[in-house]
Amino acid sequence: MYLRTFFDEQLAQYSYMIGCQRTGEAIIIDPARDITPYLETAKKEGFHLAAAAETHIHADFVSGARELAENHGAKLYLSDEGNADWKYQYVEGISHQGLKGGSSFSIGNVQFEVLHTPGHTPESISFLLTDKGGGSEVPMGIFTGDFVFVGDVGRPDLLEKAAGQQGSSEQGAKEMFESLKKFKELPDYVLVWPGHGAGSACGKSLGAVPQSSVGYEKKNNWALKIKDQEEFIEKLLSGQPEPPPYFAMMKKINKAGPDLLSQSKTPVITEKERMQQLLQNNHTTFIDARAAEEYANGHIKGFINLPYNKIFTNWAGWVLDYEKDLVVLTDQKSSVKHALQSIGFDRIAAFVEPDVISNGEDAPLEGYxxxxxxxxxxxxxxxxxxxxxxxxxxxxxxxxxxxxxxxxxxxxxxxxxxxxxxxxxxxxxxxxxxxxxxxxxxxxxxxxxxxxxxxxxxxxxxxxxxxxxx
The missing domain is CATH 3.40.250.10 (Rhodanese-like domain)
Structure with a gap:
């Protein structure tokens, strides 16, 4: 068996490639929208990306599952738990299998058993992996998505805070309490591969360690040590950070199916005259992605500053409008485009070369x-x-x-x-x-x-x- 972890630093998001070396098949668990790293790794290691699976409908990033299915023929394994509000709407005509708790599927000689683990969301599932090809009859690890993290568990309040579903926070907390009982029944040696690490807004105290074990979490994770349901609910719901507003948009996009990424190149503006024309457009947001110090020393009037760093994606989700085009001044075009598209900002009308600021003397520059x-x-x-x-x-x-x-x-x-x-x-x-x-x-x-x-x-x-x- 082959296992590779991928980590998006800006989203604090983990995705995984599991491959059967005997059959050459591989699956991606919770794929990010940019599937290039998976394609490159599969080619390097000699795998065919046969499938992709999701632990739930994600709220903090755009999934790459549809991209893998539509453009690379991957079969999708998706939750069929929850009511009609929690069903994927884009799968007609796509090879897929709906999953419920207790079902299983295999990729080559690697078996995945499905556990229904609601709490974070009603349709949340986890995948218990057993390496049958390696001769094992016991599970090696579990992909928990946003169910159990290192040192924490998934927050149940997003539906209420981000989507306005009144009363869903307490119901989700009750479901999380029951789901954790299933987790505690797993053998202590089972490894835990979570969907997020420290820095994610999907919990309040996520650990920075990339993996754990059931036994370690039972001894150290606060949520698994509380035995009283009311005490658990009160502690789980208290102190949760306010979710970024883009979370509600991510749920809609991932449920309906994200657009396939365009292969067309984004125009690059190098002339000041063209820049001045664009600034007259009220339906466009202008972003200066340079460091704060550079922006403060002189920037084009009308541009807001979102420095391209670890917090870029999060704050883009807070302050940008999905209904407006974006024009971005940056010398890191590819990375900035990837970060914006990872949370569904596809309307990137143009990039601006930073040299435009210094070309000529008629630019309305300002600073602070x-x-x-x-x-x-x-x-x-x-x-x-x-x-x-x-x-x-x-x-x-x-x-x-x-x-x-x-x-x-x-x-x-x-x-x-x-x-x-x-x-x-x-x-x-x-x-x-x-x-x-x-x-x-x-x-x-x-x-x-x-x-x-x-x-x-x-x-x-x-x-x-x-x-x-x-």
Missing amino acids: ASIPAGELIEPAKNGEYFIIDVRNDQEWEDGHIPGAHHFPLGHLDEHLDEVPKDQKLLVHCQSGARSAIASGLLMANGFNNLINVKGGIAEWKEQNGPIQKG
Whole structure:
């Protein structure tokens, strides 16, 4: 048997290739939208990608299952659990098999037993793997998707928070409690291969280790140690981070079937005149994907700043509009395009070469200052600034600057009417990364008199600035 793990750092998402070396067949578990790594690995290792399977309808990334089926002939193994709201709608005419708890299937001499493990979502299933080709009669490991993570379990509140299904959080938590009973019955030696690691918003305290075991999780995972259902439900539902708004869109896309990726090349703009023409389009969002420091030192008016780094995909899902075209200034075109398409932003109208900024002298450039917190504490105390804190609710409750205004980054656009244009703005977060994005959003909306706090509130506290709890 062959096993290979793939990890998307920006989505903190794991997918897996399992191959039978005797028959040359391979399957992908929870494929990401960009299937190129699977194709390259299969070719290198001599496998035919015969199948793809999904543990559930994903909410945080676009699945590559349809791409593998339509363009490469892979048979799909998909959950047939849950009611009509949880059925895949694009599978007619595609080779596929609906799966329920207790069913099984094989890829070559590798057998997969299906466990129905609802809680995160009603249709969630897990795959228990046994290497029959290697002579084993006992399972080696389980692909848990968003059911059990290293150190955590899947959150059951997404349907209510992201899709508005009232009352579904507690019902999901009850189902998770029952599903974990099945997990605890598995042999301790069974390996656990989760769908996500640290950094994913599909749980609240995911571990960064890529795999675990049933026995280890039973001893160390908080969720498996609680025996009282009410206590479990209360702890599972408390402290869950707010889900990005794009999660609801991902559910719709993956249920209906994502569009197949176009092979056409995205136009690249190298001339300033063409750039100025595009800026007149109100149905387009303009993104500057350079580092925050470069953007602050000078950017084209009207562009927002989403630095291409580990948090790029997450914040793109928070602040971009699926109904608008995107124009992106970057020198990392392929990587940025992959990241945007991984969460369904396919309307990339053009890329802009960064050199456009420096070509000529007629570009309407603007920028902002980034100043260490230590230089701002006294003026802030004296009321010289309108202070904007863009951290999340829990961070705010844990401590904030007296007199600050709490406008979380993901909801900043909802508070623009509350931001004065006749006063200097002081924008901060925990460390300076989110406030840089917020500064770009504010500037794109006409707020030019602002300062970004370098180091954020972490540095503020180091400089003995007052922190107010609650």
